[in-house]
Amino acid sequence: MARKILIIDDEEDIRQVAALSLETVAGWEVSVAGNGAQGVERALALRPDAILLDVMMPGMDGPTTFRELQRLLKDAPIPVLLLTAKVQGSDQRRFADLGVTAILAKPFDPLTLADQIRDALGWKD
Amino acid sequence: MSSMSPMDAQALLRQKLSWLWLNRLPLLLERVATIQSALNELDNLSPDKQEAARSAAHNLAGVLGTFGLKEGTEIARRFEAVFTENPISPSPTLQIQLDSLRALIESHQP
Numbered sequence: 001m002a003r004k005i006l007i008i009d010d011e012e013d014i015r016q017v018a019a020l021s022l023e024t025v026a027g028w029e030v031s032v033a034g035n036g037a038q039g040v041e042r043a044l045a046l047r048p049d050a051i052l053l054d055v056m057m058p059g060m061d062g063p064t065t066f067r068e069l070q071r072l073l074k075d076a077p078i079p080v081l082l083l084t085a086k087v088q089g090s091d092q093r094r095f096a097d098l099g100v101t102a103i104l105a106k107p108f109d110p111l112t113l114a115d116q117i118r119d120a121l122g123w124k125d
Numbered sequence: 126m127s128s129m130s131p132m133d134a135q136a137l138l139r140q141k142l143s144w145l146w147l148n149r150l151p152l153l154l155e156r157v158a159t160i161q162s163a164l165n166e167l168d169n170l171s172p173d174k175q176e177a178a179r180s181a182a183h184n185l186a187g188v189l190g191t192f193g194l195k196e197g198t199e200i201a202r203r204f205e206a207v208f209t210e211n212p213i214s215p216s217p218t219l220q221i222q223l224d225s226l227r228a229l230i231e232s233h234q235p
Contacts, residue, residue, distance in 0.1 A: 011184055011187050011188060013149055013152075013184070013187070013188040013191075014187055014188060014191065016145055016149075017142065017145065017188070017191045017192070018191075020138065020141050020142065020145065021138060024134055024137050024138040024141060025131075025134045025135065025138055056183070085186065085187065085202075106187055106190070106191075107186075107187060107188070107189070107190025107191040107195070107198055108190075108191060109191075110138060110142060110191055111135055111138065111139075
């Protein structure tokens with residue numbers, strides 16, 4: 001059965017490129033959400049295998065969305081990979097301290113995004 | 126896992142990305158125009174226009190690199206930083222940098 005991935009990002013271009021990439025290269029089922037609140041709602045309904053979560057979003061930002069996901073999914077946590085352009089050491093440590101599974105740099109390479117996710121999650125398929 | 130070979134899947138993805146780039150190109154150039162409009166009024170820039178320019182630059186910084194335009198992302202990030210400042214520090218090179226960004230986007234073939 002295909003893996004299910006949820007992408008939460010306020011930028012439509014990023015959602016489209018990431019979805020095309022993961023569907024075409026890996027054959028995963030991709031769902032998208034354009035903001036944190038919608039992302040939490042979709043995560044609860046879909047229970048994806050992993051979530052790609054943008055850090056900088058208006059309203060509910062990535063860290064706030066992550067904490068809400070942790071609170072609501074504490075019995076069956078879903079791995080969350082943060083997408084961020086903030087690649088400085090202090091930012092990376094701050095995000096890692098949140099407890100996310102991995103931090104992926106933006107801009108990402110659509111040709112290798114699925115491999116980056118597989119590596120981060122230890123998936124062999 | 127996709128039933129295609131990895132090479133076929135990557136070729137197909139490149140095709141789809143080319144199509145998506147052409148589809149999104151007018152919107153990307155619109156964002157450059159938003160930055161241009163703010164640059165034109167740098168001496169008397171309203172907070173709304175400054176935020177629109179910062180947001181346009183932020184979007185371009187995020188998306189251009191995913192289409193292989195890393196240099197475009199770097200230039201857009203500089204504009205995002207410029208329009209985040211308050212007050213803005215005008216620089217004589219801003220127009221040249223924006224012209225470069227526009228030319229990069231217009232000539233890009235993913």
